[in-house]
Amino acid sequence: MRRWLAAPLLIALTAWGVPPLGAQEPSPDEQRTQEQIQEAAKRPYANDLGPDEIDVSGYPPQMQRSYALFARRCSRCHTLARAVNSQWASPAFWEHYVRVMWHKPGSQINGSEARQLWEFLVHDSQVRKLDRREEFEAFRERLLEEFQQQYPDRYQELYAGLEEEAAKLW
Template identity: 40%
Template sequence: MHIFYSRRRIDNMSCVAKTAIAISLGLFLSSAWAGGKFTPEQLKAQFYYDLGPSEIDVSGYPKDQQENYKVFKRTCSQCHTLARPVNNPLIQRADWDLYVSRMHVRTKVRPGTSISRKDARRVLNFLTYDSKMRKIDHKADFEAKTKELLKLFEEVKKERLRMQIEQDKKKIKESAPYTGTP
């Protein structure tokens, strides 16, 4: 950069100004890209299934399952997003039953949350029906989406590591004594 500037006759200010603008625009765009690669929500993902959609199109489901879906939405979004159960690979009712019980135990240590026995049953009915629809009857679709989410999760983890390293570097710089050498 220095060589580039010194070779130039500085009487051509507008050209220098243009270059400066181009450089700062480039820096701005690259920093915007780095920051905007993933949303803060995505960066917080604990499981790959947290990265998928947090709703289900139930317009083709029977009326009672549409009602159960409302209960599921209300019950299972109290502590994490609905994406967690929506994109989870569980299928069998017995498996879901274990998870719903586990979530019920969680409500005991998290003030302000609850899962009633009646709601748990409706959630279980919904999850069993929905798992059949999306994960058995449309197995290939669901598997393709799962693959995408797994790949995305790997990228998110890499980005988190990159951010962590950057932060650690900053900390080291801040704590290093000033020695006068650049």
């Protein structure tokens, strides 16, 4: 091909042949995450109505680093509030829930992160929930009342007949 022909062709290819960066198709993993975001939004929890962050300034440095990971990984499909205000507190319950979230399609959590997230949740639950049980359970009762007013049907589905259990730490 002659030089004078190649140059305009190259310009045409860069201008039209390659989609602009921002307009790329989402990756399959990103699409799966999007589906989970919709799933999580369809089914709210009382947890969602509470704060969506934790003051970790008094936590050991290692736990402060883990909090940064937790804040990134556990807020992709629902806000962080869902984990922060959960009634799950014991190592065994958190092991179960971290596994469930880790194995959700598009979670983008790997095995070693899952362990670190679990360690953070166990530490945080001890300090913020189990060591101040009465205060936390009273706080959950308030969340549940507010949730019942805002989402009566979902409240029935999740907590009807389980009002006592839903406020307690597990």
